Amino acid sequence: MSETGVIHDIGYQRYEGPRLGRGAAVLALYVHGLRASFGFGRSAKAKIFPWMVAGIMLLVAVILAAVRSQTGQTIFTYVQFDDQMAWLIIFFVAILGPELMSRDIGSNTLPLYFSRPLRAADYVAAKFAAMVTAVWLLLGVPQLIMFLGAAFTTDDGAKGVWNEFLDLAPGWGYSLLWALLFSSIGLLVASLTGKRAFAAGGIVAIFLLTTPIVVVLSVLPSSAANHMAGLASPMSLIAGVGQWLSNEPESMSGLDLGRFGPIYGIEAVCLIAACLLLLLARYRKVAAL
Template identity: 70%
Template structure:
């Protein structure tokens, strides 16, 4: 027998194409996160809950649009639509956020992600952007359906349609974006704390729902200042307080008094704190 080695040509070739870098990785993570939010590319079981929520919000928008078209009755405007759907959005992010964060932790793929030209800020940014987009689409598309119905039923021609678009739909979309940013940042932060999706989902629901009774207690206190500041105790009433402040005291069952700017400051600080903590969490993971 010969001791000489044998070289086998297995067809290996060096990659000579373009190196796409961080931007391409960010885009791939964003696209994957957005698809995962609605169960696309996954099993039927993963699609049931997201599309059930989609069906419900679309049905509510169609009913509202039909009532406006047939009976000239507006069940709720673009802002009230967000407030009405907020409970559904809580359960939506409680299911989706663990899917985006906890699954990667449980599968142990984070070291693989961060071995590539990907920074912790890229990973966090892609996940946050994908969930913000998903929640915004969930609220914004039904609002657009409501607008289309109004556009065909309004008297007054193009000027009324433009007034509806500029004066009602665009502010409604801005309000939806505020909901999306707050819900996404908080839910992803909670989901990042555990690799168990059931625990993450329970934590997200608990965070949003357990703060609501605090608001109810504060609103019945004899102090007028305590009543005006009661909405600060819950993320949902906090956003409503921001809306009331920006819309010059629209009556939504919550009185913010002269403390409107405080609601705006807290909303900004809450989102900023959640994002910074989320970034710090994954910078620590990337450094391991």
């Protein structure tokens, strides 16, 4: 007795709309990552921490703007604002990194992503861009509030507003540096495990464990070791770059760069590049499976 098969038409229709390709896939992944950074499209519980951090930073900015407008006194510059908010940014990155990377690993959705025209480089670029944007907004929006508080109370008219903007622009650039470095480190660590708690702990540990090294190097009898102590920790590294670019002899962090300012800039660029290359290698390996 021979076996026969029958194909039944149950009414499914073929998709005849436009096929948007890789660019649309990358954009969709970026938008999804940026929305997830602040809890949009997720439960109310997922919105608590990112908006709590954002609320604290906005409140500080409003207070600084109010003091500036009433007394004319500048408590923190735009660059110093980033340095003072460092620990909040660390915890924000520690929560956001696992959300963007570890969730896909833990739920085993990466094979679905890479079964489409999306490449490993596209995936990494979209996630990195989403996290950089989120961290930059977290710093840049409060700085904008500080700028508005100063600009609309200036006595010099348009000239005063322009001078204040010239102070704001380097602050926004400094915020972008924070976003680039912290995002690259956070995403790399989060990509190593599907357990979000482990990934978050690993990210925080990198910043906590490297800070004491800076303290030890700064008290050694060698002046070169003292000047380069900040290279041992991401936080002091960024502070050193900001200090070098602003030509300040000594920052609020207490760093004394000496003549090694350019070394801080070179290490920052190399560290960001190394993290992204390792992240790309990690996902190329996953895509090849």
